[in-house]
Amino acid sequence: MTPALTDTPAVDRVDAVATAPDVFHAMASFQQAAAAHLDTRLAELVRVRVSQVNGCAYCVDLHARAAREAGETERRLYALPTWRESALFTRAERAALALCEALTLLPKAGVPDAVYAEAAAWFDDTALTHLLWTAAATNVWNRMAVATGMGRRTASS
Template structure:
């Protein structure tokens, strides 16, 4: 989901990266769309929400929670996403994707643990695994830009 960014609030002391570097912004939009590939929309949005939670990006949590709802995700699972390891509501493939998303986002010095990668590779074919990794990378970029510029929430209420 790509929002109309004109509906956001932003700290006036920070650069408006969309206006100041529109080519880079449009390239990121295209990258995000290509990154998702044929991934299930609900899974992709769960991953985007979880990564955004870890990175503390309120704008992205809000945006991707809305997109997850639009893709058919349940309120209960969205509410429990931060504690996904503690509930049986998430299927094994989703758990593998969320574990990979957390490992890539927190990226320890030794890299993604082999066991985490192997679990994801057991559930996803090469194409889906590649698109999952690109999706994780893309949302991490968006999070860092939004947090760095103090991008606010979408102004329209839920």
């Protein structure tokens, strides 16, 4: 039997923002710098998709709202989980999403060469590096939000 889902964590979790505000602010600056050379809509699509893969509902909601504010359409946001089958995404966006998913799921063999090469074909070295840093930063945020119940605390305050 699966336990019932609740809006509050089963145990009290640390408030990572209040406990380590310097790290929180450094991470926020890192995330902003990571995406500095990317189109805002692409950066938010990557953040949403990485958050979906990681199961971070708080971050999915946060970045879906930011994507809408940046001009992203509802149709593409709804199609994002099925981006491989959807004609709504450009080849460059597909390459970016594939690379960021590979980095998020990180198989034992690492990011496959074909996935990396496809992304490198669409993005110059600067944009490719920022794409990787954006995915890495989102992974850190997702792990902290899931581990600390960040979304639950914010939603209830």
